Amino acid sequence: MATVKTETENVPGIKVEGDIIMGSPGADDIYEDDQGDIDFSRYSQDVFLARLPRYLWKSWDSLADDEEIEVGTLRVEGSIDNPASLSLKLHPTIPTHTNIPKEFVLQVTNNKPPNTFVFTEEDLPGFNSRLKMSGKAGDDTNLPMSKAIPQGMRQSKPKTDYDKVDKTKRFQNFRRAVPKKTALTGRVRTELNCLPVENAGYKQIMIRRNAQEHKILPPVSSVGDASLAAMLGGQRTVVENFIKSAPHKAKSQQNKNVRMAKNELLDVLYNCFREYKYWRLKDLRARLQQPEQYIKEGLVTISAHLIHSGPKVGTYALSEASQKILQSTGGGIPIEDEAPEQDVDDDSFKMEQ
Structure with a gap:
């Protein structure tokens, strides 16, 4: 019995695609739900907001952030709601307090500022460790996720409109927002102005600071007309010959009358x-x-x-x-x-x- 060859008709259909490898959620997406939460546990805490001298702020800014440091003692005379006087005395044992005044007077500028709050921010747990670079060859424990995974094992992520680059515009480095944890520190009760006490120690420190600033400044030398002419040389003659002003016409003294007394x-x-x-x-x-x-x-x-x-x-x-x-x-x-x-x-x- 002869066999009959059957042929498949080319019927248009739906092309079956392979499984698309979707990219894993970004490292920052894990903390997206936590960024909107603000810690209000200290909403009833009252704080002072002070304007500090620049040298005092620099000395505190250079301190380490990893531990709590007591910088001084705040003395309040009278009621905390309406203090008669406020004074601040810095601890001399702190190295950054060596060349700055140690005693300050806090002058009240606004006793009850309306709707003034202080907030703090800190990185979410585990975020800093993933951004640190180890520096040792072969050590991928502290590398970011994009660096720790080998190139062949990385999953491709489909490009979106956000990934397109306009070549006509100047390149701007894209930086991801660092996930933060926001907390309310307290409500500002009083605004203060921090002024140093002009005692003997303050005067000695200011004398040393002024002497140090004058050493940094370059010396200033005065140049006389003779020295200036010697330095310019023939340039002065060239300038004078380049710009020639017409001679002033003498005013006629005819028909002029002398004022009488x-x-x-x-x-x-x-x-x-x-x-x-x-x-x-x-x-x-x-x-x-x-x-x-x-x-x-x-x-x-x-x-x-x-x-x-x-x-x-x-x-x-x-x-x-x-x-x-x-x-x-x-x-x-x-x-x-x-x-x-x-x-x-x-x-x-x-x-x-």
């Missing part, structure tokens, strides 16, 4: 108003040949005012009190009301104001 000016003005009752400023300038501003100052002194309306607008006349004084001194009544207009060449009276 103030008392002489007042006498001449009184004589003018004895002759005429109204004077224009340009006529007085032509008669007296004095600067215009100087004549105005004299008119103010003798109480002569400028008329702003009427047929005599633009002229100066004495006040009634000045006219009475002028008549009592034998001035009499002016011959005419207004002085005749005179031809004045304004270019011939370019005088200083």
Whole structure:
């Protein structure tokens, strides 16, 4: 019996893919649920918030963080809610307290600051140990997970949109957020300002600090004109030849009038108003040949005012009190009301104001 060859029809179907190797959860994902928890166990604790001098802060910042260190003694006089005085005395046995003052006065700046709290943060347990590098060949106990696992045994992680790099932008190093444990230290009861006590020890320390700072500064030497010219050499000549300023034109001394004394000016003005009752400023300038501003100052002194309306607008006349004084001194009544207009060449009276 002949065998019949059967052929499989190419029916479109669904392509079966192999198992996709998914990446293991990141090292930081383990602590994601713990980062939102804040420790409020010390919510009722009251604390002081003080502003410290820079040298005191540096001395405390250099201390080790792995153990609790008692830096000094805080003395409170009066009630803790409303202290009469606060003082701080540092322990001299601490090495970082050698070259700083030991006694401070805490000045209260704000007794009850509203909504002011102090928080602390620390790394979650086990995070630091996974980031430390051992430094010994073949020792992978303290290496990060990405370094401790061999290249061939690492599981591939599918790329996402976050892994794409824009080559047109400047490269920025991506740093993962360090998981922290946040705790409330306390509520600020009082804000303070820490000031050193200016005693004999404080003065000696400041003298030593100033002497040390002056040693660090480079010496300053003064350079005279002769030394400067010697150092510059021919550069000064080049600069002077490069920029040439036009010579200053001497001002003409023609048509310049010397100011007369103030008392002489007042006498001449009184004589003018004895002759005429109204004077224009340009006529007085032509008669007296004095600067215009100087004549105005004299008119103010003798109480002569400028008329702003009427047929005599633009002229100066004495006040009634000045006219009475002028008549009592034998001035009499002016011959005419207004002085005749005179031809004045304004270019011939370019005088200083």
